Amino acid sequence: MTSDNDVRERLSAVEAPPTALRVETLVAQGRRRALRRRAVQAGCGVALAAGLLIGAPTLLPRAEGPALDQAGAAPGSSAEAGPREPVADPRLPTLRCAATRLPVPAGMTSVQPAGVDPSGRYVLGNDTKMSAASTPAGKVSGVGDANPILWTDGVPQALPKLGDWVSADAVNADGVVVALSGRKDKWSDSVLRYIDGVPTKLRPTAGKWTFRSVDINARGDIIVNAIQQGDTDERVDAVMLWPAGSATATKLPLPTHAEVQDITDTGRLVGIKTTGQGVEGLSSYSWDQQGKGKKLAEPSGEHGAVSVARGDWATGNLWPSGAVARWNLTTGGVTELPVDAPANGINAKGSIASSGTVLRDDANVELGLADGVKGEPLHIADNGLVVGSPFDGSSGVITWRCDG
Amino acid sequence: MRSDQEKEYTAYVSGRLHHLHRTAYLLCGDTHRADDIVQATLTALYVQWKRVTAADNVDGYVHKILIRRYLDERRLRWARVRLGETPAHVASVEAAERGIVERDELITALRALPKGQRAVVVLRYFGDLSVEATAEALKCSVGNVKSQCARGLATLRATLQPEGQLSTGPGMRDRS
Numbered sequence: 001m002t003s004d005n006d007v008r009e010r011l012s013a014v015e016a017p018p019t020a021l022r023v024e025t026l027v028a029q030g031r032r033r034a035l036r037r038r039a040v041q042a043g044c045g046v047a048l049a050a051g052l053l054i055g056a057p058t059l060l061p062r063a064e065g066p067a068l069d070q071a072g073a074a075p076g077s078s079a080e081a082g083p084r085e086p087v088a089d090p091r092l093p094t095l096r097c098a099a100t101r102l103p104v105p106a107g108m109t110s111v112q113p114a115g116v117d118p119s120g121r122y123v124l125g126n127d128t129k130m131s132a133a134s135t136p137a138g139k140v141s142g143v144g145d146a147n148p149i150l151w152t153d154g155v156p157q158a159l160p161k162l163g164d165w166v167s168a169d170a171v172n173a174d175g176v177v178v179a180l181s182g183r184k185d186k187w188s189d190s191v192l193r194y195i196d197g198v199p200t201k202l203r204p205t206a207g208k209w210t211f212r213s214v215d216i217n218a219r220g221d222i223i224v225n226a227i228q229q230g231d232t233d234e235r236v237d238a239v240m241l242w243p244a245g246s247a248t249a250t251k252l253p254l255p256t257h258a259e260v261q262d263i264t265d266t267g268r269l270v271g272i273k274t275t276g277q278g279v280e281g282l283s284s285y286s287w288d289q290q291g292k293g294k295k296l297a298e299p300s301g302e303h304g305a306v307s308v309a310r311g312d313w314a315t316g317n318l319w320p321s322g323a324v325a326r327w328n329l330t331t332g333g334v335t336e337l338p339v340d341a342p343a344n345g346i347n348a349k350g351s352i353a354s355s356g357t358v359l360r361d362d363a364n365v366e367l368g369l370a371d372g373v374k375g376e377p378l379h380i381a382d383n384g385l386v387v388g389s390p391f392d393g394s395s396g397v398i399t400w401r402c403d404g
Numbered sequence: 405m406r407s408d409q410e411k412e413y414t415a416y417v418s419g420r421l422h423h424l425h426r427t428a429y430l431l432c433g434d435t436h437r438a439d440d441i442v443q444a445t446l447t448a449l450y451v452q453w454k455r456v457t458a459a460d461n462v463d464g465y466v467h468k469i470l471i472r473r474y475l476d477e478r479r480l481r482w483a484r485v486r487l488g489e490t491p492a493h494v495a496s497v498e499a500a501e502r503g504i505v506e507r508d509e510l511i512t513a514l515r516a517l518p519k520g521q522r523a524v525v526v527l528r529y530f531g532d533l534s535v536e537a538t539a540e541a542l543k544c545s546v547g548n549v550k551s552q553c554a555r556g557l558a559t560l561r562a563t564l565q566p567e568g569q570l571s572t573g574p575g576m577r578d579r580s
Binding site for chain 2: 004006007008010011012014016017018019020021023026027029030031033034128144187188212394
């Protein structure tokens with residue numbers, strides 16, 4: 001006789017074949033669904049809604065330009081085929097990059113990468129934990145704990161916290177780290193700068209602010225997006241700049257609700273501006289620090305959402321298709337890549353970390369396994385070092401050495 | 405979604421993905437179809453994240469969506485072909501393969517259940533949901549859950565021999 005407990009034990013013992021789903025891809029699809037929903041809610045018409053309801057983009061790849069354009073779709077992509085994945089170009093050599101798992105400080109069990117400096121010497125990560133206020137049933141009611149880690153030439157150092165939690169966002173080639181911090185279970189209310197591993201709290205402009213996504217360039221300029229505390233529309237109210245070496249912030253004269261994603265070594269700001277709720281109100285810009293902006297080009301019918309910049313290049317995604325885009329910040333031109341995945345990182349050569357590989361002009365890239373585990377590339381340095389996390393969402397930081 | 409909310413979502417998905425995939429796999433018996441169900445579930449969750457996290461039970465909400473996706477055959481019509489191609493396994497196997505065979509026996513036995521009974525058994529005995537939570541996820545009464553569960557367990561007991569041998573009666577066909 002099979003008892004209730006037998007059934008329970010046998011069900012628990014079933015090892016299902018591994019899932020092919022990736023957390024990054026789920027997030028990207030969620031973003032696309034959210035934008036689609038907003039677009040439909042905005043009443044932008046039956047035709048657009050019908051187009052957006054298709055799981056894969058209907059746009060054909062733009063074939064002009066360098067070999068990077070060929071990175072994409074398998075023939076016959078359709079809604080049933082799902083998002084377009086990178087496809088190797090047989091005309092190009094294949095670069096195989098060996099993977100290494102970075103060591104983590106003792107006791108850190110939920111480590112995720114946060115960045116790499118352009119030289120590839122410094123890698124940044126955080127040990128993040130769900131808030132204790134979250135229940136076992138899954139209710140999320142607080143901000144989780146976080147502690148930054150800086151690897152120098154592969155050697156980890158847990159950085160000291162200034163605040164109940166600290167989440168590092170970026171590091172430059174001098175090893176200067178910028179981070180956000182906050183009180184227990186509250187959103188970020190402080191911006192930190194670490195020099196030689198020692199944190200200093202930076203003074204913002206007057207007011208009570210919640211901060212998100214802080215960045216630093218080569219000379220040490222620091223940029224952050226700020227939202228007035230108590231503001232419920234969640235859009236950025238101010239972009240603050242601390243020029244290199246300065247302890248005092250300046251509010252930049254950018255357009256209303258402009259949100260900066262990155263600052264280049266020349267001090268140019270790259271970011272997005274949204275008007276209204278639908279994708280049609282989304283566009284990307286490059287601004288100087290006086291607020292003079294240049295809109296980044298968009299293919300017909302698409303809207304650009306830039307996410308990261310380096311040197312002359314920036315990358316992000318196009319909506320509603322969800323395709324990876326690469327912008328040349330000097331010419332303002334855009335290249336649409338037939339890959340439907342988050343554009344995670346870009347280096348000074350224009351190589352893009354996305355969709356389990358590196359999209360390059362001159363080679364196909366195969367990222368090796370780390371201890372038998374596949375990884376998702378998230379950041380890329382100018383020397384070709386790629387930094388990512390385990391494919392299955394588990395704890396750890398993986399680096400890949402890709403020459404050039 | 406704000407970046408901090410997206411971090412919460414990512415943390416939740418990272419922690420639950422494996423369990424949700426196993427739940428979907430037990431329900432449908434096909435790993436690709438399980439991926440489809442979980443993908444649709446978690447994409448829907450992203451859109452509703454802010455609202456869902458304000459509720460008391462994120463897992464309960466997720467189970468509801470997952471069950472609805474599973475029960476919605478129209479979206480996954482192609483999968484019936486795949487299920488029909490699942491090979492039958494014989495009892496005499498190498499010890500190293502026993503785990504796979506037992507898994508397939510259980511999946512085959514689950515497939516013999518009507519979908520409602522299968523969902524109740526998986527949620528109650530794998531998801532560890534209470535009778536009330538199962539009823540909420542399936543949008544049916546507590547009494548209905550109890551009766552479906554009793555019938556499902558009776559069929560499983562008749563199908564699964566104590567030593568894990570699979571019976572081969574006419575009931576072993578896919579009624580999904």
